[in-house]
Amino acid sequence: xxxxxxxxxxxxxxxxxxxxxxxxxxxxxxxxxxxxxxxxxxxxxxxxxxxxxxxxxxxxxxxxxxxxxxxxxxxxxxxxxxxxxxxxxxxxxxxxxxxxxxxxxxxxxxxxxxxxxxxxxxxxxxxxxxxxxxxxxxxxxxxxxxxxxxxxxxxxxxxxxxxxxxxxxxxxxxxxxxxxxxxxxxxxxxxxxxxxxxxxxxxxxxxxxxxxxxxxxxxxxxxxxxxxxxxxxxxxxxxxxxxxxxxxxxxxxxxxxxxxxxxxxxxxxxxxxxxxxxxxxxxxxxxxxxxxxxxxxxxxxxxxxxxxxxxxxxxxxxxxxxxxxxxxxxxxxxxxxxxxxxxxxxxxxxxxxxxxxxxxxxxxxxxxxxxxxxxxxxxxxxxxxxxxxxxxxxxxxxxxxxxxxxxxxxxxxxxxxxxxxxxxxxxxxxxxxxxxxxxxxxxxxxxxxxxxxxxxxxxxxxxxxxxxxxxxxxxxx
Amino acid sequence: xxxxxxxxxxxxxxxxxxxxxxxxxxxxxxxxxxxxxxxxxxxxxxxxxxxxxxxxxxxxxxxxxxxxxxxxxxxxxxxxxxxxxxxxxxxxxxxxxxxxxxxxxxxxxxxxxxxxxxxxxxxxxxxxxxxxxxxxxxxxxxxxxxxxxxxxxxxxxxxxxxxxxxxxxxxxxxxxxxxxxxxxxxxxxxxxxxxxxxxxxxxxxxxxxxxxxxxxxxxxxxxxxxxxxxxxxxxxxxxxxxxxxxxxxxxxxxxxxxxxxxxxxxxxxxxxxxxxxxxxxxx
Ligand SMILES: Cc1cc2nc3c(=O)[nH]c(=O)nc-3n(C[C@H](O)[C@H](O)[C@H](O)COP(=O)(O)OP(=O)(O)OC[C@H]3O[C@@H](n4cnc5c(N)ncnc54)[C@H](O)[C@@H]3O)c2cc1C
Ligand SMILES: Cc1cc2nc3c(=O)[nH]c(=O)nc-3n(C[C@H](O)[C@H](O)[C@H](O)COP(=O)(O)OP(=O)(O)OC[C@H]3O[C@@H](n4cnc5c(N)ncnc54)[C@H](O)[C@@H]3O)c2cc1C
Ligand code: SF4
Ligand code: FES
Numbered sequence: 020x021x022x023x024x025x026x027x028x029x030x031x032x033x034x035x036x037x038x039x040x041x042x043x044x045x046x047x048x049x050x051x052x053x054x055x056x057x058x059x060x061x062x063x064x065x066x067x068x069x070x071x072x073x074x075x076x077x078x079x080x081x082x083x084x085x086x087x088x089x090x091x092x093x094x095x096x097x098x099x100x101x102x103x104x105x106x107x108x109x110x111x112x113x114x115x116x117x118x119x120x121x122x123x124x125x126x127x128x129x130x131x132x133x134x135x136x137x138x139x140x141x142x143x144x145x146x147x148x149x150x151x152x153x154x155x156x157x158x159x160x161x162x163x164x165x166x167x168x169x170x171x172x173x174x175x176x177x178x179x180x181x182x183x184x185x186x187x188x189x190x191x192x193x194x195x196x197x198x199x200x201x202x203x204x205x206x207x208x209x210x211x212x213x214x215x216x217x218x219x220x221x222x223x224x225x226x227x228x229x230x231x232x233x234x235x236x237x238x239x240x241x242x243x244x245x246x247x248x249x250x251x252x253x254x255x256x257x258x259x260x261x262x263x264x265x266x267x268x269x270x271x272x273x274x275x276x277x278x279x280x281x282x283x284x285x286x287x288x289x290x291x292x293x294x295x296x297x298x299x300x301x302x303x304x305x306x307x308x309x310x311x312x313x314x315x316x317x318x319x320x321x322x323x324x325x326x327x328x329x330x331x332x333x334x335x336x337x338x339x340x341x342x343x344x345x346x347x348x349x350x351x352x353x354x355x356x357x358x359x360x361x362x363x364x365x366x367x368x369x370x371x372x373x374x375x376x377x378x379x380x381x382x383x384x385x386x387x388x389x390x391x392x393x394x395x396x397x398x399x400x401x402x403x404x405x406x407x408x409x410x411x412x413x414x415x416x417x418x419x420x421x422x423x424x425x426x427x428x429x430x431x432x433x434x435x436x437x438x439x440x441x442x443x444x445x446x447x448x449x450x451x452x453x454x455x456x457x458x459x460x461x462x463x464x465x466x467x468x469x470x471x472x473x474x475x476x477x478x479x480x481x482x483x484x485x486x487x488x489x490x491x492x493x494x495x496x
Numbered sequence: 497x498x499x500x501x502x503x504x505x506x507x508x509x510x511x512x513x514x515x516x517x518x519x520x521x522x523x524x525x526x527x528x529x530x531x532x533x534x535x536x537x538x539x540x541x542x543x544x545x546x547x548x549x550x551x552x553x554x555x556x557x558x559x560x561x562x563x564x565x566x567x568x569x570x571x572x573x574x575x576x577x578x579x580x581x582x583x584x585x586x587x588x589x590x591x592x593x594x595x596x597x598x599x600x601x602x603x604x605x606x607x608x609x610x611x612x613x614x615x616x617x618x619x620x621x622x623x624x625x626x627x628x629x630x631x632x633x634x635x636x637x638x639x640x641x642x643x644x645x646x647x648x649x650x651x652x653x654x655x656x657x658x659x660x661x662x663x664x665x666x667x668x669x670x671x672x673x674x675x676x677x678x679x680x681x682x683x684x685x686x687x688x689x690x691x692x693x694x695x696x697x698x699x700x701x702x703x704x705x706x707x708x709x710x711x712x713x714x715x716x717x718x719x720x721x722x723x724x725x726x727x728x729x730x731x732x733x734x735x736x737x738x739x740x741x742x743x744x745x746x747x748x749x750x751x752x753x754x755x756x757x758x759x760x761x762x763x764x765x766x767x768x769x770x771x772x773x774x775x776x777x778x779x
Contacts, residue, residue: 196583196713196715196717197713197715198534198541198580198581198583206717234581235581235582235583236583237583237584237586237715240524240584240585240586241520241521241524241583241584241585242520242524243524261716261717262716262717263717263718263719265719265722265729267729271729272722272723272724272729272745272748272752273748273751274751274752274754274755275755277719277720278718278719278720280717280718280719281712281718281719281720284712284713284717284718285712289540289541289712290538293538294759294763295759295762295763295766296538297538297539297540298538298539298540298565298566298763299540299541299712300756300759300760300763302755302756302759373747373748373751373752420715420716420717421716421734422715422716422734
């Protein structure tokens, strides 16, 4: 590294203001408060503006990171957001929930010796600034093509696909099974990490663009794929992987055992944290165990704390370094007092009068490497012990929901029930039907779901155009 | 939004019939399926069986028994009012074929889905016998409708004020000991369905029950509706709601249904305070 460059290096990150852990562990307000303009500019100054920006390679949708950071540095926040938005429809969401340490920030040149640039926080800043001060520049949609596209599922993949197609002038209808659009962004990820107003704003934008959103519409039940294909020129399936798994151990049907999806849906979508003002109840108890180590587990355990649990713990079979959750979430959970029982796996849930009374666990030894390249956990014989708990939440992953696919025979699935779709285009085994997001990839990330929605939109557009042209070629002059 | 176009009190003071406009839903729905409704922005999602399906009219019917906050709130809705969210048809339809003699057993709100189910069984060429149970004569509901689709309707009352004195299972026992049946289908409170399944086991008659665990989404996303059937975990909203009654783990179902009794009571009491005028006589 040349001398000139190393001189201006600012090794330390501009700290991101956060709510005090002891306060926030009992409220649902957002944990991270985000940068103010001075802090953002200061952090933006840390960027080296690399000639070969590795951060972009780390980003699944290749946000022009150095470019938008340079604009923030110049105080041109609006322009910075426009740069991001050219490739990322939901910067306010991604800035908050992307696993940056494994993507852009994980590759950042500065991060090799010092702390990487806080790319996520800057992305979020640009989005939030725009939300507060932005001049709502009306989007320039192309003129109507007369083509109709159905989008099934309103998670990040469906929303992105809908946006792109509406921009191209197609008429778009989103079918959503639940009563509120947004997918995991509204039913799963809690308010304290992703305020609902941010998702709501994006959905409002879509509606302003003329996208119709039909809620309470379960495709496969209310409407078949056959009908969709009759009524529309093309279709995108983005139904997610929201089918909760259980471990198959004794005691999982006891009262007090939840899937993380149920627990989070009650709390987020149904606002059970406001019971009885809102009608949906939720049980928390004094001691809560969450099984799993991903973002879902962290969200569940921190929600339990906020709902009043005296002790909330994570039970995870591997060690701290293998926890799949975002680093920030793990840090936040620890600061808030979440207990971590690592290298530990449940063997059964103990019941008393039909209710959870405890969870019997076994310690795990990490030895060898499994097929996923991670250390393989194996139970240590004789190490069984019991933790007294009132509530057990299973956050061990989700699978493909069969409701749409089992009612659509022609749609080819892989052995695990996910839709087989072309990686570049999202094309499926049915002509005119494209798919993306978790229902194709299995549980992944918001940004990858958005990426697939965007690729599919492009492919759908090409498909619609070729469909339009075909008849005219053979038509007599 | 779904508009209520007809509402009737069908049994004093707490059982109501609603006819709701839902063209697309009525065109797709089959007997045995259900819907999930939500009444207002702060409301809970609750499942209700399809009590009738009329695709020509573009309507569906629901029978609601007011037992707690949401069902009481629903009982206050009037003709012309809208149900904020109506989602369905959910669950798998009843498997209907010609099997011979079919016995339908209903109790409580369980009679709701039996009418369209009975109609289809009848249309498929079966002999349909219906057993309806209630505590006393004035609590019997849907008798007239079930008469339209059954060859015979047997009423049982706990106090003997109408029909056979005793429980539905007494009548069922009597029936099965004298006549063979190919299929028994029971819909109603968990304890009743459990008792029916225990009664038919001795006769080796195939017994289908429509389970009613607590539900949220009704689309297989939350797993709250899971039940143990034949030792396996099933989601009642997508694998059911109908299952082989001889395979169901009833104790676990009955226990899980009571998971929120405390909260439900709290919510209902709060609500009652605000609607005290409705409950003068009881208080
Ligand atoms: C609790 C939790 C926390 C997470 N945290 C993070 C995080 O921090 N960072 C990150 O990057 N990712 C995170 N994820 C993962 C991320 O949210 C998902 O990968 C992403 O939402 C997938 O998007 P999608 O578009 O495929 O579908 P989803 O968001 O799953 O949405 C699918 C939608 O389709 C609807 N639907 C399903 N079936 C039908 C049907 N038959 N008809 C009509 N509609 C239907 C569903 O109701 C749902 O609204 C988290 C996931 C969860 C559950
Ligand atoms: C598939 C299915 C179909 C149903 N069909 C109908 C129907 O057609 N008509 C109808 O009136 N009800 C039906 N129910 C039951 C109905 O959903 C509940 O009565 C309702 O959720 C109660 O809500 P609430 O807020 O009024 O009362 P809550 O305060 O929630 O409950 C009041 C009392 O009812 C009991 N209860 C609550 N939910 C259930 C349940 N699922 N099963 C049995 N008891 C329950 C509670 O234990 C409590 O004692 C059905 C349930 C399911 C799962
Ligand atoms: S790798 Fe880091 S320092 Fe280099 S351009 Fe990207 S954010 Fe800036
Ligand atoms: S009600 Fe949620 S999975 Fe069945």
